[in-house]
Amino acid sequence: MENIVFPQGFLWGAATAAFQVEGATELDGRTDSIWDEFCRQPGKVVGGDCGEPAADHYRRFEQDVAMMADLGLKAYRFSIAWPRVRPDGGDVNPAGLDFYKRLIDTLLEHDIVPWPTLYHWDLPQKLEEAGGWANRDTAFRFADYAAATVEALGDRVGTWTTLNEPWCSAFLGYASGVHAPGRTDPRAAVAAVHHLLLGHGLASTTIRAAAPEAKVGITLNMYPIIPVNPSDPSDLDVARRLDGLQQRIFLDPLLRGEYPADILADLEPFGFGEHVRDGDLGVISAPMDMLGVNYYTEHYVSSSPNGSEPGPSPWVGVQHASFPRRDAPRTDMDWEVHPDGLTTVLLRLHHDYPRLPLYITENGAAFRDDFSGNGAIDDVDRTGYIASHLRAAHTAIKAGVDLRGYFCWSLLDNFEWAEGYAKRFGIVHVDYATQIRTPKMSARWFSRVARDNALVTVS
Ligand code: PNW
Numbered sequence: 118m119e120n121i122v123f124p125q126g127f128l129w130g131a132a133t134a135a136f137q138v139e140g141a142t143e144l145d146g147r148t149d150s151i152w153d154e155f156c157r158q159p160g161k162v163v164g165g166d167c168g169e170p171a172a173d174h175y176r177r178f179e180q181d182v183a184m185m186a187d188l189g190l191k192a193y194r195f196s197i198a199w200p201r202v203r204p205d206g207g208d209v210n211p212a213g214l215d216f217y218k219r220l221i222d223t224l225l226e227h228d229i230v231p232w233p234t235l236y237h238w239d240l241p242q243k244l245e246e247a248g249g250w251a252n253r254d255t256a257f258r259f260a261d262y263a264a265a266t267v268e269a270l271g272d273r274v275g276t277w278t279t280l281n282e283p284w285c286s287a288f289l290g291y292a293s294g295v296h297a298p299g300r301t302d303p304r305a306a307v308a309a310v311h312h313l314l315l316g317h318g319l320a321s322t323t324i325r326a327a328a329p330e331a332k333v334g335i336t337l338n339m340y341p342i343i344p345v346n347p348s349d350p351s352d353l354d355v356a357r358r359l360d361g362l363q364q365r366i367f368l369d370p371l372l373r374g375e376y377p378a379d380i381l382a383d384l385e386p387f388g389f390g391e392h393v394r395d396g397d398l399g400v401i402s403a404p405m406d407m408l409g410v411n412y413y414t415e416h417y418v419s420s421s422p423n424g425s426e427p428g429p430s431p432w433v434g435v436q437h438a439s440f441p442r443r444d445a446p447r448t449d450m451d452w453e454v455h456p457d458g459l460t461t462v463l464l465r466l467h468h469d470y471p472r473l474p475l476y477i478t479e480n481g482a483a484f485r486d487d488f489s490g491n492g493a494i495d496d497v498d499r500t501g502y503i504a505s506h507l508r509a510a511h512t513a514i515k516a517g518v519d520l521r522g523y524f525c526w527s528l529l530d531n532f533e534w535a536e537g538y539a540k541r542f543g544i545v546h547v548d549y550a551t552q553i554r555t556p557k558m559s560a561r562w563f564s565r566v567a568r569d570n571a572l573v574t575v576s
Pocket residue numbers: 134137281282285338411479526533534542
């Protein structure tokens with residue numbers, strides 16, 4: 118019998134994002150985001166899927182909150198849609214804000230902590246047409262949107278997250294082009310990195326002005342980067358560059374007030390430094406109260422001249438990176454399962470960027486779920502994935518890491534970006550035709566963990 122107890126007050130929750138669950142893309146004054154436009158372009162999203170119907174959460178949020186309460190969840194991480202609150206990036210739309218007021222009030226009535234993110238990838242399309250995140254002005258627009266949102270909702274929210282995974286916004290959106298807006302311009306991608314960070318900094322300043330008591334942070338996606346041959350200098354160099362682009366290019370300006378010198382040099386041919394003006398790093402490094410960590414897998418990398426994947430790469434300036442497969446279980450995303458990597462990531466943050474409270478804001482897995490004869494979904498794989506990662510998180514806590522919560526991705530099956538509805542991450546199944554919700558075995562199990570504040574396994 119193994120009994121793993123979490124610290125008192127540990128925050129147990131589940132996460133979603135606006136475009137992935139809400140649907141109702143044309144209701145109450147919402148206008149297009151870059152994802153609505155991207156979904157219309159042939160071949161960009163598997164199955165030609167789009168933001169409709171998603172999980173119809175915009176209309177069914179009351180039922181969904183009641184279900185979270187039944188499951189004993191203590192917190193709900195969701196995102197606020199910029200094109201609802203400021204359609205086309207312009208004037209404030211009270212009807213858009215009103216939806217989030219009702220959502221948050223319903224959560225509070227059920228004693229569930231609202232954990233909103235201001236930007237989970239749904240840039241108003243109009244702002245993309247003005248240059249998107251490659252345009253410095255977008256950072257200021259983001260701060261204006263943050264100000265309007267926090268003025269309206271600040272009395273109801275304790276912790277604000279500015280951005281979700283700016284790595285994806287910048288490098289998948291503007292370099293590899295597999296995410297909206299689908300651009301393949303490395304110079305635009307590195308400009309986007311700086312402007313996303315500047316947007317974070319400007320927004321945190323406006324959040325603190327509007328809600329002095331609020332806690333503010335950001336969520337990053339983190340991976341251990343493991344060189345195939347640690348005694349091969351070219352493998353080590355690829356690993357250093359990938360770690361720089363994935364992790365340090367965000368963490369260092371946020372938490373040390375400077376960009377990593379090696380990455381500044383690597384990105385010089387792409388004009389990175391040209392975007393950084395006097396005073397920007399001071400804005401970006403404004404003190405944060407917490408860091409959100411999204412963890413799914415590790416990157417195992419080597420340098421091999423023939424190995425680079427064809428097509429535009431998200432790894433700007435990195436020639437010849439290849440990602441050999443290891444003998445490990447895989448999810449339906451084809452991502453390898455490496456729970457120990459979560460311990461690695463948490464320990465690294467603890468040592469390299471100390472005294473920062475951490476939350477796991479996403480962790481979970483896509484698997485093909487089948488209904489058994491009795492109408493239940495026994496998602497043993499997903500349950501095992503979450504359990505193994507909770508053990509890895511607990512190992513980090515025992516080693517002294519200040520980890521304060523865990524949100525599984527996701528509460529509901531939803532629109533998995535370029536993969537459409539085919540990939541299911543939910544602990545609750547959604548039948549998209551009927552919108553019937555069915556909690557999977559993982560939801561029942563996670564509910565028990567949240568209630569016990571412990572992972573109890575009999576072996
Ligand atoms: C994260 N990659 O996305 C997002 O925050 C979620 O919205 C998403 O549903 C979840 O993880 C599962 O994918 C990522 O290709 C999407 O490296 C793609 C990548 C990383 C994160």
